[in-house]
Amino acid sequence: MENKQSSSPASFIGSTVIPGDVVLDLSSMANQTIKLGDGLREDRDAISAMKAGTLRCKKPNKYRIESCQKRYVPCAGDTVLGIVVDSKRDDFLIDIKGPALAFLPVLAFEGGTRRNIPKFEVGTLLYLRVVKAKFGMNPELSCTDAHGKAAEFGLLKDGYMFETSTGLSRKLLSSPTCPVLESLGKKLPFEIAVGLNGRVWVNAASPHTIIAAANAIMNSES
Amino acid sequence: MEVDREDGRSQNQLRPLACSRNILHRAHGSASWSQGDTKVLAAVYGPKAGTKKNENPEKACIEVIWKPKTGQIGKLEKEYEMILKRTLQSICILTVNPNTTTSVIIQVVNDDGALLPSAINAACMALVDAGIPMRHLAVSICCCVPRSGLVILDPTKLEEQNMKAFAYLVFPNSVHSVLPEGSLSVQGEPIENGVITSVTHGVMSVDDYFFCLERGRAASTKLSDFLRRNLQHQSTDSSKAG
Numbered sequence: 102m103e104n105k106q107s108s109s110p111a112s113f114i115g116s117t118v119i120p121g122d123v124v125l126d127l128s129s130m131a132n133q134t135i136k137l138g139d140g141l142r143e144d145r146d147a148i149s150a151m152k153a154g155t156l157r158c159k160k161p162n163k164y165r166i167e168s169c170q171k172r173y174v175p176c177a178g179d180t181v182l183g184i185v186v187d188s189k190r191d192d193f194l195i196d197i198k199g200p201a202l203a204f205l206p207v208l209a210f211e212g213g214t215r216r217n218i219p220k221f222e223v224g225t226l227l228y229l230r231v232v233k234a235k236f237g238m239n240p241e242l243s244c245t246d247a248h249g250k251a252a253e254f255g256l257l258k259d260g261y262m263f264e265t266s267t268g269l270s271r272k273l274l275s276s277p278t279c280p281v282l283e284s285l286g287k288k289l290p291f292e293i294a295v296g297l298n299g300r301v302w303v304n305a306a307s308p309h310t311i312i313a314a315a316n317a318i319m320n321s322e323s
Numbered sequence: 324m325e326v327d328r329e330d331g332r333s334q335n336q337l338r339p340l341a342c343s344r345n346i347l348h349r350a351h352g353s354a355s356w357s358q359g360d361t362k363v364l365a366a367v368y369g370p371k372a373g374t375k376k377n378e379n380p381e382k383a384c385i386e387v388i389w390k391p392k393t394g395q396i397g398k399l400e401k402e403y404e405m406i407l408k409r410t411l412q413s414i415c416i417l418t419v420n421p422n423t424t425t426s427v428i429i430q431v432v433n434d435d436g437a438l439l440p441s442a443i444n445a446a447c448m449a450l451v452d453a454g455i456p457m458r459h460l461a462v463s464i465c466c467c468v469p470r471s472g473l474v475i476l477d478p479t480k481l482e483e484q485n486m487k488a489f490a491y492l493v494f495p496n497s498v499h500s501v502l503p504e505g506s507l508s509v510q511g512e513p514i515e516n517g518v519i520t521s522v523t524h525g526v527m528s529v530d531d532y533f534f535c536l537e538r539g540r541a542a543s544t545k546l547s548d549f550l551r552r553n554l555q556h557q558s559t560d561s562s563k564a565g
Contacts, residue, residue: 113499117554117555118499119451119460119496119550119551119554120451120456120457120458120459120460121457121458121459121460121495121496121498122498122499122500123498123499123500140456142416142419142456147500149498151416151419151456151457151458152451152454152456152457153451153554168454170351170352170453170454171351171352171453172351172369172370172453172454174454200369200370200371200372200420200423201372201420201422201423202372236419237421
């Protein structure tokens with residue numbers, strides 16, 4: 102019993118871990134159900150880290166590793182910005198900066214029927230919601246929210262899209278409002294769409310404003 | 324018994340290490356690693372959809388491209404690519420992203436001895452930067468046996484040329500764990516005692532080889548600490564972590 106105190110800290114929650122670090126001891130949590138998010142894996146009797154990052158715990162039982170990458174790991178419920186790569190009979194193939202291409206079913210629009218299938222050309226930018234993202238399968242997307250309403254999903258016209266890291270996108274979407282967006286909003290009128298996959302779209306009345314806003318956001322990641 | 328090395332190091336002393344991550348703008352992960360004057364740049368792209376023809380689609384595929392500082396790509400570069408590929412395949416968890424390809428490109432900036440170990444260290448840090456899921460990190464060391472005298476670590480190019488034999492060794496890094504010590508073992512030995520890769524050149528006795536392993540393992544703990552400090556420092560430094 103005594104030597105446990107001398108060897109390891111009580112918990113890693115909130116501190117940086119590197120791949121291989123064992124972060125949770127399952128034998129001491131016998132009757133609880135734990136949900137593992139991004140970056141953690143089960144290794145015999147313990148949970149170990151697969152990525153380098155900060156270990157976060159959302160009460161009561163969700164654990165994940167928060168790290169900042171340029172590629173995206175698809176997760177159900179996220180909102181992303183995707184680019185159409187190809188269109189097939191039943192779905193569009195969309196690139197969301199993840200390990201696999203995602204599918205957007207042709208009917209996943211508000212009031213979508215076989216008769217009014219939208220025509221998206223290759224290279225179109227869309228604001229989408231990730232419906233399913235299971236291991237081994239291509240992620241499935243949708244242009245409606247969970248209740249079937251359009252809710253601002255869909256085609257993004259004009260404007261300028263640039264890529265950032267996933268960490269910056271999370272920060273831009275955090276609440277309370279990110280200081281960069283707040284101070285920009287006081288000076289310039291613009292509209293913005295942020296995808297958790299590291300893509301940001303900005304639109305404003307003049308190209309001047311668009312470039313200023315885009316540069317400000319890109320440079321805010323020091 | 325003191326060994327006389329040109330730059331004044333002791334037999335177990337490593338050259339100054341320097342590592343920086345996220346230096347290339349377009350690559351998904353990148354790292355630059357230098358040990359003394361040897362400097363290597365590693366870039367990682369991926370995971371991207373699709374695997375090559377002869378690869379198993381149920382696992383992720385790792386592809387390595389080695390670019391020498393000068394000259395054309397020849398057999399030596401292909402050998403380095405193969406060694407690196409096998410090493411990286413054993414530390415990455417290949418089942419997380421099946422049917423994808425991750426490309427690792429190594430660019431030699433300067434070669435002053437212990438090139439392959441520096442490349443392995445750089446590739447490992449670049450994979451961490453790209454967020455590729457890994458079992459643990461790899462730390463790599465070069466040990467050599469001179470014609471007369473004791474085993475020395477981390478030789479420069481001049482020292483390497485005068486050696487009887489040398490070995491490049493790759494060990495898993497030391498992990499921090501919330502479990503009590505001793506529970507993370509494989510067949511009774513702690514994980515850090517395993518050897519991931521060993522490449523030897525020249526002729527050395529079995530005793531010499533085991534001695535190299537022991538020295539290498541001791542040095543690998545120092546390297547592990549360096550890696551850990553580097554990763555912690557960089558992640559708390561930048562605003563990305565918040």
